[in-house]
Amino acid sequence: MASTAEKGAPSPAREIKTTDLNPVLSAGEDEEQIVPALQSLLRAGWTLDTAGTGVSKTFFFKTYFKGISFTNLVAAESATKKHHPTMTVKFGSVHVHWTTHRPAGLSMKDLELAAHCDRGAELVGAVAQGEGQKCS
Numbered sequence: 001m002a003s004t005a006e007k008g009a010p011s012p013a014r015e016i017k018t019t020d021l022n023p024v025l026s027a028g029e030d031e032e033q034i035v036p037a038l039q040s041l042l043r044a045g046w047t048l049d050t051a052g053t054g055v056s057k058t059f060f061f062k063t064y065f066k067g068i069s070f071t072n073l074v075a076a077e078s079a080t081k082k083h084h085p086t087m088t089v090k091f092g093s094v095h096v097h098w099t100t101h102r103p104a105g106l107s108m109k110d111l112e113l114a115a116h117c118d119r120g121a122e123l124v125g126a127v128a129q130g131e132g133q134k135c136s
C-alpha cells in the first residue's frame with residue numbers, strides 16, 4: 001500500500017525528538033533550557049550544524065537594500081549583547097550563522113539571537129525562498 005507521503009499528502013507534523021538532535025553545548029549551558037529553544041527554532045526553519053555547535057538560516061528579501069537593513073538590525077542587537085553572527089549577504093538573501101566561540105559550542109545566547117533574527121526579518125519583510133530578488 002502506498003504511504004501518505006507517496007500519495008503526495010502533506011506529511012503529518014512531526015515533533016522533533018531530543019534523540020534526533022545532537023547539540024554540542026558551550027560549557028556551562030543547561031540542556032533542559034537549550035533543547036526546547038532549539039526545537040522551536042528548528043520549527044521556524046533554522047538548522048543545527050552537522051557539528052552540533054551552531055544554528056543557521058537563510059533569509060530572503062525582495063531587494064538588496066532590505067537584506068542590508070536586516071543585517072543592520074542584527075548588528076545592532078549583536079553590539080548590545082556582545083555576540084556576533086557570521087552573515088553572508090547575497091543578492092536576494094542573507095545567510096546567518098550563530099555559534100559561541102568561547103567556550104566553544106551552542107549557547108542560549110546563540111538561540112536568543114537567532115529568535116531575534118526571525119523578529120527582525122519579519123519587520124524588514126522577508127519573503128519565501130524563490131520570492132527573493134533575482135538577477136534579471
Ligand SMILES: C[C@H](O)[C@H](O)[C@H]1CNC2=NC(N)=NC(=O)C2=N1
Pocket residue numbers: 082083084085098099100101102103
Ligand atoms: C569579549 C566578547 O564579548 C567576546 O569575545 C564575544 C564577542 N562576540 C562573540 N560572538 C560569538 N558569536 N561568539 C562568541 O563567543 C563571542 N564572544
